[in-house]
Structures are given as C-alpha cells and as structure tokens.
Amino acid sequence: MFSSPLARANQHLSLFGFLKVPMIGWCRPKILSIDDKHVTMRIPLGRRTKNHLNSMYFGALAVGADVAGGFLAMAMAEQRGVKISLAFKSVNADFHKRPEDDVVFTCFDGNKINQMISESIETGHRVNQPVTIVATCPSLHGDEPMATFELTLSVKKIDD
Template sequence: MNLRTYRFKLWLLGRFKIPLIGICRPRLLEMTNEKIVVRLPLYFFTKNHYGSMYFGAQAVGADLAAGYLGYALCHELNLDSGLVFKDFKANFLKRPESDVYFVCTQGEAIRLQVAESLSTGSRVTRDVIVDAFTQYGTPQQELVSTFTLGISLKVKKR
C-alpha cells in the first residue's frame, strides 16, 4: 500500500466528498494490510468547551480508521465496495486533552469479510474494533476510548 497515495485520497475525500472529515484535519500516519493509524489534532474545531476532544470528532476518527482501512483493502484487490456502518458503540475512558491516534488492527478480519462478500455476492456485516490513544508510540501512551463499529459491506469486481 502506497501511503502517499492514500494520504492524498484522504485529503480529496475531506475536501470534496465529506467536508466534516476535512474540518477535523486527519493525518494518515501508518497503513498496512493489517493496521491503520490516523491522528486527529486537538484544535479549535475538534475541541469542546472543556478543552478536550469533542466526542463527535472522536467518532469521525473511529469512522476513518475502520472505514478507510476497508476501502483501501478493497481498492488493493481492485474491487468496488459499498461500505456503510450499521452500528456504532463507543466507550469513553478518559478525556483526551491532546491529539488522538485512532488505531485499527483488524485488517485480516476485514479482508476475510471482503472475501466472504465476494464469494456470496451479498452484504456481510462484522464488528470492527478501533482504539483511541493519546501520545501514541511513547511510554506515556494512554488509551482514552474504544469503539466498536459494525461495518457492512458488499463488494463486486470492477
């Protein structure tokens, strides 16, 4: 997966298709077949009146981490995907008072879901877990929230 290409596609998505994503200014830091890391900065438009990240901005980050990984896996296999979210569960553990990193490590599960949808020709729904951290990758790393998103997808060959 070419990280530079997917960064540009994410920018286009936020700029022209879904402006709310653009307002949150996500940054794609890492993306492999197994894992994605998206950072949302804490700034004027993502901050609430208490100085922590607004839960709506956190929902955007979780949506991106799960959905963009699913999109990328389908794109790599040259498939058209109809990816939607069926449900969304959030567990907020601490107030994130700095940039938040959304990490999804379920690339293999999403790939199996894509394969099942391709073989059956029908829509397949599975839960995907996204964890949100502050100070990700440092000794002070702290889990601030967890999300479970029901990804429903139907794929077909291009």
C-alpha cells in the first residue's frame, strides 16, 4: 500500500519517538505539513501535555520546538541521501500567552537548514546556526504567537 509523504513522515516521527526519544512519543506530535522550506506540526493539549494551569506545559512546548526544527533537518538530509548528526546547542524562548488548546509549531528555516547541510557536506565540519520556531494556538488565537523559540541547530555529516 502506498502512503503519502506526509503519512510516511508521521510514521517516521512516531517510530523515532518510540525507539529513540520516548518523550517525543509521549507528547504525540503530528506533522501537519512539510516541504523544503518549512514544517508545521501539532501537539495536542491533554493529560500528557498540560500543566496545573490547564495550559501546555513548558516541557511539552520544548518538545514541540525540538521536533519542528529537528525533524525538518532530518527530513532534508534523508531526502539528499546523507546521514547527519543533529543536536541543539542552545535554546532561547519567549512565552507570550498561555496556550490553552492544541499548539501548532512552525519552522520556516528550510533554506537555512539546507545550506547548513551543504556546508557540512563540503567541509566535513559541524555547522551551527539558530533556527526559529513559532508556537501558535490557532483554535483560540489564530496566528498570534504563544511562544517563540530560537534554537541553535548543530549538524554534521556522518561518514558512511
């Protein structure tokens, strides 16, 4: 049976969360759209992800930012047939409003990430650049940011 690229991306994310980073699996993220320039994914607000104020817990928001930035880099490397080592070196977050429903995380830094992968392929060195992830709560606040994350993404091509 053939599945869409989006369905395959979600299967890959679920498997990664189950096998490699259980906290990702625990938060149940779902990719809504992905292409060469951006990724949009959602984490549902529920028992697993909310805090004592009935808004999304800080840790779940951090997972969403991590997945949005990291999954785009992993998908781009896989599309190019390259294995990469990926990590985040730093994080800066500004919290604007309490997200009291499902949160959508968007990263539009696909071009920057693609350039980072190219540079690592060419030089063989680790490349570090900040990527921006915006968290919104569309059902309550439309496109108004609930939080803005800047994560320093670090990628390096792995030799086969």
